[in-house]
Amino acid sequence: MIGFFGGSFDPVHYGHLKTACAVKKELGLTQLFLMPCKTSVHKNTLQFSHQQRLEMLNLAIAEFDDLQLDSREIDRQNASYTINTLKQIKVDYPDRKIFFIMGEDSFNTLDTWKNYQQLSNYAQLVVLPRLSEAKGLTSCMEVYFAKTPLVNISSTQIRSKIRNQENLSGLLPENIIKYIKKL
Ligand code: ATP
Numbered sequence: 001m002i003g004f005f006g007g008s009f010d011p012v013h014y015g016h017l018k019t020a021c022a023v024k025k026e027l028g029l030t031q032l033f034l035m036p037c038k039t040s041v042h043k044n045t046l047q048f049s050h051q052q053r054l055e056m057l058n059l060a061i062a063e064f065d066d067l068q069l070d071s072r073e074i075d076r077q078n079a080s081y082t083i084n085t086l087k088q089i090k091v092d093y094p095d096r097k098i099f100f101i102m103g104e105d106s107f108n109t110l111d112t113w114k115n116y117q118q119l120s121n122y123a124q125l126v127v128l129p130r131l132s133e134a135k136g137l138t139s140c141m142e143v144y145f146a147k148t149p150l151v152n153i154s155s156t157q158i159r160s161k162i163r164n165q166e167n168l169s170g171l172l173p174e175n176i177i178k179y180i181k182k183l
Helices: 014-027 050-063 082-092 116-122 155-163 174-182
Strands: 002-007 031-036 067-069 098-103 124-128 143-145
Touching: 002 014, 002 082, 014 031, 014 067, 014 098, 014 124, 031 050, 050 067, 050 174, 082 098, 082 116, 098 116, 116 124
Parallel strands: 002 031, 002 098, 031 067, 098 124, 124 143
Antiparallel strands: none
């Protein structure tokens, strides 16, 4: 059983990393891949470049042995819809049960995703609790709601702190904070 946790990771933070480790354990996954998107369909601009987001994710997985990186979306020529990525993953791992993991806020916008009703043909959807309450789609989607702890950290909060030159300790790994300071 393998999991893929998609996102922009602009930058990656403990909200992603701690909940990813917790959900890996909860589901008994053998591998969990963080999978950065090329550009987010739902966000106009990203602060960090593809290369920088990948470098920060590599620093993160160096510290979090439980996690791995799948850079297929960011390596592609063009941005890819999740449905197409999941189809490709299914071809790559024909014998494995596949989980696609997202936070509750992403789940709440799922009806804006391309062919979202078909996502569960390719992967078991898993939703991590965040701050908002899951709404809407639960009745028509087969979804697993994880019981991972709430971690109140977002990339938006970190980008704002960077702009204001505020302390980032405790929000993301120290090696990534050092990396950001050198940019
Ligand atoms: P931003 O603040 O820029 O919107 P973000 O912190 O939500 O970014 P993303 O990279 O957009 O981070 O998130 C990738 C995935 O991780 C999304 O499905 C999101 O819901 C989930 N996620 C992000 N932060 C957390 C968190 N603290 N707890 C649980 N899930 C999270």
